[in-house]
Amino acid sequence: MKESDNFFERVYKIARLIPYGKVTNYGSIAKYLGAAKSARMVGWAMNNSHNQTQEVPAHRVVNRKGLLTGKHHFDGTNLMQQLLESEGIIIIENQIQELEKVFWDPMKELP
DNA sequence: ACCATGACGTTTC
């Protein structure tokens, strides 16, 4: 749509780079993109991710607390949780357990 | 052009 999509594209790119069974938070992605204070925009990008032809594993992106805040934006109610649990991630009350264990930091893992 | 909202995060009381 616009050149600004480049920013969103980065987010989608990172989101797709998230390994199986791992999750990350918006802040880390935003920081990796150089917009550490734009964590909200990352969420916005995810919202727009539906516009992308390629599917984005937005279910692997949660907030810093490991809370599935965006699950409400998914198709169903527990779809996001279902997907994550399917990858071996334990979630209780929309809260990811062993977050440190499944957490994936792009700045740390990616060059 | 201004006000309000949002899949967040950090700082302050």
Place this chain on the structure above:
DNA sequence: CGAAACGCCATGG
């Protein structure tokens, strides 16, 4: 230690 307020950036009305 817990809750509340503020800050940031972009999009919508």
